[in-house]
Amino acid sequence: MKFTLAIHGGAGTRRREAMSPEAEAGYRTGLQHALMSGYRVLKEGGPALEAVTKAVMALEDDPQFNAGRGAVYTSAGTHEMDAAVMEGASRKAGAVAGVMGPRNPVLAARAVMERSENVLLIGEGAMQFCREQGLAFKKAPYFATTERFEALQAELERRRVKGMDMRDDAAKHGTVGAVACDAGGNLAAATSTGGMTGKTPGRVGDCPVFGAGTWADESCAISATGHGEVFIRYAAAHEIASRMRLGKQSLAAAAEAVVAELGALGGSGGLIGVDATGEVALPFNCTGMYRGRIGADGIAWTGIYREPLKAKELSAA
Amino acid sequence: MKFTLAIHGGAGTRRREAMSPEAEAGYRTGLQHALMSGYRVLKEGGPALEAVTKAVMALEDDPQFNAGRGAVYTSAGTHEMDAAVMEGASRKAGAVAGVMGPRNPVLAARAVMERSENVLLIGEGAMQFCREQGLAFKKAPYFATTERFEALQAELERRRVKGMDMRDDAAKHGTVGAVACDAGGNLAAATSTGGMTGKTPGRVGDCPVFGAGTWADESCAISATGHGEVFIRYAAAHEIASRMRLGKQSLAAAAEAVVAELGALGGSGGLIGVDATGEVALPFNCTGMYRGRIGADGIAWTGIYREPLKAKELSAA
Numbered sequence: 184m185k186f187t188l189a190i191h192g193g194a195g196t197r198r199r200e201a202m203s204p205e206a207e208a209g210y211r212t213g214l215q216h217a218l219m220s221g222y223r224v225l226k227e228g229g230p231a232l233e234a235v236t237k238a239v240m241a242l243e244d245d246p247q248f249n250a251g252r253g254a255v256y257t258s259a260g261t262h263e264m265d266a267a268v269m270e271g272a273s274r275k276a277g278a279v280a281g282v283m284g285p286r287n288p289v290l291a292a293r294a295v296m297e298r299s300e301n302v303l304l305i306g307e308g309a310m311q312f313c314r315e316q317g318l319a320f321k322k323a324p325y326f327a328t329t330e331r332f333e334a335l336q337a338e339l340e341r342r343r344v345k346g347m348d349m350r351d352d353a354a355k356h357g358t359v360g361a362v363a364c365d366a367g368g369n370l371a372a373a374t375s376t377g378g379m380t381g382k383t384p385g386r387v388g389d390c391p392v393f394g395a396g397t398w399a400d401e402s403c404a405i406s407a408t409g410h411g412e413v414f415i416r417y418a419a420a421h422e423i424a425s426r427m428r429l430g431k432q433s434l435a436a437a438a439e440a441v442v443a444e445l446g447a448l449g450g451s452g453g454l455i456g457v458d459a460t461g462e463v464a465l466p467f468n469c470t471g472m473y474r475g476r477i478g479a480d481g482i483a484w485t486g487i488y489r490e491p492l493k494a495k496e497l498s499a500a
Numbered sequence: 501m502k503f504t505l506a507i508h509g510g511a512g513t514r515r516r517e518a519m520s521p522e523a524e525a526g527y528r529t530g531l532q533h534a535l536m537s538g539y540r541v542l543k544e545g546g547p548a549l550e551a552v553t554k555a556v557m558a559l560e561d562d563p564q565f566n567a568g569r570g571a572v573y574t575s576a577g578t579h580e581m582d583a584a585v586m587e588g589a590s591r592k593a594g595a596v597a598g599v600m601g602p603r604n605p606v607l608a609a610r611a612v613m614e615r616s617e618n619v620l621l622i623g624e625g626a627m628q629f630c631r632e633q634g635l636a637f638k639k640a641p642y643f644a645t646t647e648r649f650e651a652l653q654a655e656l657e658r659r660r661v662k663g664m665d666m667r668d669d670a671a672k673h674g675t676v677g678a679v680a681c682d683a684g685g686n687l688a689a690a691t692s693t694g695g696m697t698g699k700t701p702g703r704v705g706d707c708p709v710f711g712a713g714t715w716a717d718e719s720c721a722i723s724a725t726g727h728g729e730v731f732i733r734y735a736a737a738h739e740i741a742s743r744m745r746l747g748k749q750s751l752a753a754a755a756e757a758v759v760a761e762l763g764a765l766g767g768s769g770g771l772i773g774v775d776a777t778g779e780v781a782l783p784f785n786c787t788g789m790y791r792g793r794i795g796a797d798g799i800a801w802t803g804i805y806r807e808p809l810k811a812k813e814l815s816a817a
Contacts, residue, residue, distance in 0.1 A: 263625075274733040280597075280704075281622050301703045302729040305598050306623040308580075308702015385625015386618045387597075394711035394735040412619040416591040418711040421735040425742035 185479055186225040186366045187461040190217050190238050192248045192473030193357035194408045194453035196487050199470070210247060211485045214475040215495055217241035218483040221361060226481070231363035231371035231404070232270045232293075239266075239289040239373045242359035246328045248473070249357025251287055252321075253328050254377025256335040257384045262326050264377050265390040266292040271370030271399035271459075276302050278391035279309040283326070286319040289375045292391075294318060303391060331380070338381040358390060360397070360406025362457045370459060372397050372404035372420075379411075389414035394421035402427040402458060403434050408472065409452010413445055423456060438464040502796055503542040503683045504778040507534050507555050509565045509790030510674035511725045511770035513804050516787070527564060528802045531792040532812055534558035535800040538678060543798070548680035548688035548721070549587045549610075556583075556606040556690045559676035563645045565790070566674025568604055569638075570645050571694025573652040574701045579643050581694050582707040583609040588687030588716035588776075593619050595708035596626040600643070603636040606692045609708075611635060620708060648697070655698040675707060677714070677723025679774045687721035687776060689714050689737075696728075706731040711738035719744040719775060720751050725789065726769010730762055740773060755781035 192214055197206070221238035225231070243251025254262045266288035267278035277296025280303065285291040294316045295304050304312055314320070341348065358376035365371075374390045374397040388411025389396030396407040398420035405420035414420075419441055426437035438456045445452065446468030453467025455474060465474045465486075475485040476492065484492035509531055514523070538555035542548075560568025571579045583605035584595035594613025597620065602608040611633045612621050621629055631637070658665065675693035682688075691707045691714040705728025706713030713724040715737035722737035731737075736758055743754035755773045762769065763785030770784025772791060782791045782803070792802040793809065801809035 269733075276733050281625075299700070300729070301700060302732045303704040303709070304700065304702040305704055306702055308598075308700060312700065312702065383616070383618060383621065383625060383629065385621040385623055385629065387620040387622055392620070392709055392711070393732050394709070394738055398735070412617065415619045415710050416586075416593050418715070418735070418738045421711055421738050422742070425739070425746055429742055429746035 185461050186364060187457055187463055187476065187478050188218060188221040188225060188234055188238060188361060188363040189455040189457055189463045189465060189476040190214060190221070190242065190361045190474065191406065191408050191453070191455045192242055192359050194467045194472030195451065195469040196471035196473055199488055207487065210473055210487060213242070213245045213247050214473060214485040215483045218475050218477040221363060222477045222481060225363065225365055228366055231365040231369045232268065234363040234365065235361035235371045235373040236268065236289055236293055238361035239359055239375050240287050243287050243289060243375055248359045249377045250359040250375040252326055253331060254326050255331050255357065255380040258339065258381045259384050260335065261384065262323065262377060263384065264288045264375070265387055266375040267391045267393065267397040268292045268296055268373045269371065269393060269397055269399040271401055271404055274400065276393055278303045278393070279305065280387045280391045281306045281385065282309050283323070284310050284320045285313045286321045286325070289373050290318055334380045358408035360408060360455060362404040362406050362455050364457045364459060364461045368459050370399050370404040370457060372399040372406045374406045388412065389419070394418045396420060398424060400424050403456050405454055405456045407452065407454035409445070410450045413448055413450030414452065417445060417448065417450070419445060419454065427458070434458040434462055435464045439466045442466040442468050502778050503681060504774055504780055504793065504795050505535060505538040505542060505551055505555060505678060505680040506772040506774055506780045506782060506793040507531060507559065507678045507791065508723065508725050508770070508772045509559055509676050511784045511789035512768065512786040513788035513790055516805055524804065527790055527804060530559070530562040530564050531790060531802040532800045535792050535794040538680060539794045539798060542680065542682055545683055548682040548686045549585065551680040551682065552678035552688045552690040553585065553606055553610055555678035556676055556692050557604050560604050560606060560692055565676045566694045567676040567692040569643055570648060571643050572648050572674065572697040575656065575698045576701050577652065578701065579640065579694060580701065581605045581692070582704055583692035584708045584710065584714040585609045585613055585690045586688065586710060586714055586716040588718055588721055591717065593710055595620045595710070596622065597704045597708045598623045598702065599626050599630070600640065601627050601637045602630045603638045603642070606690050607635055651697045675725035677725060677772060679721040679723050679772050681774045681776060681778045685776050687716050687774060689716040689721035689723045691723045705729065706736070711735045713737060715741060717741050720773050722771055722773045724769060724771035726762070727767045730765055730767030731769065734762060734765065734767070736762060736771065744775070751775040751779055752781045756783045759783040759785050
């Protein structure tokens with residue numbers, strides 16, 4: 184039985200010089216936990232869709248990552264979250280945008296996919312649907328973190344004094360996501376995000392735009408993280424799928440080329456992809472991308488900067 | 501100087517037996533007016549982006565079509581409109597979703613593209629941005645039409661008694677759109693919609709999902725109309741662009757194949773496309789699609805059902 188799960192916790196990362204060993208260990212532990220959450224599903228023969236959902240829920244619940252708990256703030260000091268899921272073989276898809284309340288936005292996206300005739304629900308209408316579906320809700324303090332709040336204050340001050348934008352990439356485009364190929368060769372992708380610190384209320388990035396930040400079909404499953412506007416304008420995820428299907432490229436070749444091209448166009452970021460043979464690609468064009476993968480052997484591999492992935496045993500040493 | 505503009509006023513149409521000569525004349529006049537609005541821009545050597553904007557504004561202002569004035573109602577009796585614009589060479593894009601207030605949603609989409617760092621703004625945040633940009637606003641009665649209101653009441657009653665859905669396609673997925681190739685060979689697309697009668701508040705279709713209902717790159721510009729959820733799940737517009745660029749297909753071959761495939765998957769609808777040589781495709785897989793085209797000779801051709809397009813002189817006879 185062969186299966187694969189890959190995850191990301193956002194690109195870019197903190198700058199390397201700002202990353203303490205304790206902080207790095209925290210991120211790796213969070214990634215490992217998410218990998219194991221999805222792995223347990225796949226090991227039991229469960230579907231890729233359920234594995235990516237469980238992995239993203241773990242990342243949403245972890246305040247280190249910009250999704251669910253720990254989501255960044257808009258310029259108005261509020262949270263507005265987006266999430267999306269898609270299954271390859273069925274092409275079923277669901278997404279929410281601009282929600283604040285559902286504890287796990289990825290479950291909201293999945294409810295849209297599985298329990299409505301719609302694919303994309305936004306704002307108050309999306310939240311009303313989630314309430315009707317009985318999804319778990321949390322109030323604003325659950326999602327709040329001191330670190331994100333301070334990042335917003337610093338950004339608002341920078342804008343007030345019209346200072347240079349010296350933030351590291353992490354402040355601009357954290358996102359979490361997962362892609363999986365299950366034992367039956369089925370593919371699925373999920374993405375969830377709080378967006379960008381200080382974003383205009385109402386701004387939506389690439390996460391719930393299918394074909395841009397989230398995609399799954401018969402050839403691959405993709406979840407992106409980065410400067411969402413550029414990823415939308417180049418239909419990043421569907422472009423990779425198209426190059427594989429129509430251009431006969433491998434996932435690795437297509438994914439690496441698209442991410443490099445996006446970088447040249449000002450689209451800082453990265454993505455994770457898996458194809459129907461379980462091959463994985465984790466390209467990024469910025470300093471780093473919180474990322475990981477796990478296969479049938481159950482070894483959780485994680486990476487942050489441009490470096491070989493480390494197995495759990497090594498990273499814990 | 502060669503240039504082309506194509507428009508649609510939604511697929512499907514009223515059933516043929518429900519279409520009086522007066523109603524048909526009204527639709528054709530509306531389409532002709534929109535064609536001329538865009539034609540005047542292109543004839544002066546203006547950009548494709550401006551031509552599609554002007555054509556869509558004309559369709560939004562015309563209460564016969566489901567966008568702007570004459571938009572359909574949600575299940576809550578409200579209006580929620582979506583619009584998108586995209587320019588091929590620059591890949592600049594802008595969209596709004598879930599807005600009620602801007603007189604011309606396509607101008608809201610264009611403001612997002614030209615006067616913000618964002619690509620997609622939704623709901624109250626989008627409307628606040630439009631107010632800051634000084635866009636013209638209208639109150640709910642401006643958008644209201646008796647025909648759309650009665651369609652909502654009929655649909656709500658049908659749901660109450662759990663009746664069969666006997667509505668013609670027009671009630672389900674009207675949308676308006678335009679694509680153009682200007683004298684310089686630049687491409688642009690614009691789409692605007694009120695969505696589906698009785699839609700769940702917060703539901704967003706394919707219109708503002710770039711790569712699904714709206715797309716423009718170097719190879720083609722596409723605006724779709726139809727069962728938006730299916731168009732999203734198959735990235736309809738970007739799929740056509742991909743088949744042209746990577747599969748070396750013509751616009752006509754790619755567009756007709758994708759629309760036929762979507763129909764087989766339950767995706768009733770159609771789309772309009774133009775390539776960089778000014779060739780146009782107007783395929784649809786349902787009863788009809790309000791559509792038209794105009795080139796440098798200034799003759800406005802329009803069609804509704806599966807029939808040859810009629811020139812203005814003929815249709816007025």
